[in-house]
Amino acid sequence: MPKGEFGDMVRLGKQVFTETGKYAPKYVGNKLNCVNCHLDAGRLANSAPLWAAWGKYPAYRGKNKMVNTMEERIQGCFTYSMNGSAPPADSQELKALMSYAYWLAEGAPTGVDLPGRGYPKLDEPENKPDYQRGEQVFVNNCALCHGDKGEGRKQNGKVVFPSLWGDDSFNWGAGMHRVNTAAAFIHANMPLGKGGSLTEQQAWDVAYYVNSHERPQDPRFKENVKTTKEAYHQHQCNYGEKIGKSVLGKR
Incomplete structure (x- = not known):
């Protein structure tokens, strides 16, 4: 890493990235860290690495219908x-x-879709994603690290594997609540260290299963679930859908 004051800021950035709740507690409302979705401290290809994202901003985002800076x-x-x-x-x-992301991207071209950027997009599944099949994939491949109820794992009070649903996980506005986004991430990167070991169908099924459980409300919530779904959830997700006896998002 660089020396001097800039190096100090880069090191702090890595700490915030890998232990977000510890180094940015004022801004975190769950038990996740940035590194949970951007593996290997934001460096791993096909896990939305920072070095590949840096050169693509500013960019228009359909999510908020405006040009966004990296900040x-x-x-x-x-x-x-x-x-x-x-x-x-x-x-x-x-x-x-920002300093950490800049340092990781030093020497990379701007305005270029670098190989390894984001999560590799999957083709639509041959079979519609299924809760029961996804549950079996979860039991066989995910529960060991993430817990039988998706609650994650702690060691000596420190989270070592993140919650996948519930109060300690991402909310209904996060990109990972989209079944297609979660499936792409899972197929490329999970189980940890064994990315690509699941079939694409298994990735779709387990992504559907994970995102068929309650989680914190979308911060953009307005009036009711139906209105919020119509405004912000016209994509591949289970928000506002009835799974079992409950409509997701009504908690």
């Missing part, structure tokens, strides 16, 4: 994936994350 993109992660609040642009935490 705004990270702020959105805190609002949705961390179920918290956006760090101000002049905050030490956001400056540190």
Whole structure:
């Protein structure tokens, strides 16, 4: 890492990225860390690495229908994936994350879709994603690390594997609540260290299963679930859908 004050900021950025609740507690509302969705401290290809994202911003995002800077993109992660609040642009935490991302991307071209950016998109599944099949994939491949009820695992009070649903997980506005996004991430990266070992159908099924459980409300919620679904959830997700006896998002 660099020396001097810039190096100090880069190191802080890595700490915020890998232990977000510890180093940015004011802005985190669950038990997740940035590294849970961007593996290997934001460096792993096909796991939405920071070095590949840096050169593609500013960019228009359909999610909020505006051009977003990299700072705004990270702020959105805190609002949705961390179920918290956006760090101000002049905050030490956001400056540190920006410094870390910049350092990781040094030498990379701008405006180019670098190989390994984001999560590799999957083709639509041959069979419609299924809850029961997904549950079996989860039991056989995921529960060991993430718990039988998706609650994650702790060691000496520290989270070592994240919650996949419930109060300690991402909210209904996070990108990972989309079944197609979760399936792409899972297929490329899960089980941890064994990315690509699940079939694409298994990835679709287990993504559907994981996102068929309750989680914190979408911060954009307005009036009721139906209205919120119509405004913000016209994509591949289970928000507002009846799974079992409950309509998701009504908790």
